[in-house]
Amino acid sequence: MGEAIRRVMITGAAGRIGQTLSRAFEGNYATLRLFDLKPAEKSHPDTEVVIGDLMDFDALVIALQDIDCVIHLAAIPEEWPFEELVEPNILGTYQLFEAARRAGVRRIIYASSIQAVGFHRQATGVSQSSRIRPSGFYGVTKAFGEALASLYADKYGLSVACLRIASFEPQPEDQRQLATWLSPQDCVKLFKACIDAAPFSFATVYGVSANARTVVKDAPPAEIDFRPSDDAERFLETVGFDPNLETAMSLFAGGGYCGEGFVGEFDRVK
């Protein structure tokens, strides 16, 4: 057993997932440092708020001093022109990993996305061994982050979890999210399980609740004790389900992102 993780930093802490996590984690760690371009809200006197940019390497190294584990959320979280994704999602993720290595951080929990494997069919589902199959340029940037995570685990001995988060929402909003919903409560459980895990090298974990129609076909890896409890099925009546619907939203794990700019018939993607 290695020493327990007690000092945590969150990048992108002012965002939707970041604020959900920081509210849940405040007061529970010796250090909780919230890093973002914007001032993150805090409600505990010991929580540290750092305004900073992933593009400022020196600021990152300073912010990561005395941190055991960094949760890396800061990014553009949706499909966007590639040129605009490059800085925050690709260069920024490299800077975060490299600064963490230099600062002696032990664990990185990387917010990847189901969009890294988005072109798999919902009917077939996805698993930890699914081929990288991005739904768009955003998914490509997340696949890059996963490759970087693998490199930093193998070459530099960092402990890294890549979380393929699906649909983080207060409640499911469409038919696909009956399979892909990640509730706020399960999201907190997922990140906490990754922080609390005994030392491990590399893990891929899907960020999906315990949905009856889940798109995920295997259990989380043994190292990560993630036990989701919410099920999108209780929103079935509100959301509705049409078994004959044949849109990108109903066919692919990545949903509508797969349909944006799609050329030809969906049938050609098996």
Ligand SMILES: NC(=O)c1ccc[n+]([C@@H]2O[C@H](COP(=O)([O-])OP(=O)(O)OC[C@H]3O[C@@H](n4cnc5c(N)ncnc54)[C@H](O)[C@@H]3O)[C@@H](O)[C@H]2O)c1
């Ligand atoms: N919300 C989802 O359903 C979902 C699904 C899959 C993956 N993710 C991933 O989870 C992470 C968080 O998502 P979210 O929904 O909370 O997004 P969000 O947009 O609400 O939050 C992202 C935060 O990152 C910050 N940020 C952006 N560029 C930065 C930079 N250069 N330096 C410092 N901070 C910067 C923003 O200010 C923002 O507060 C993202 O990496 C996203 O790709 C989210």
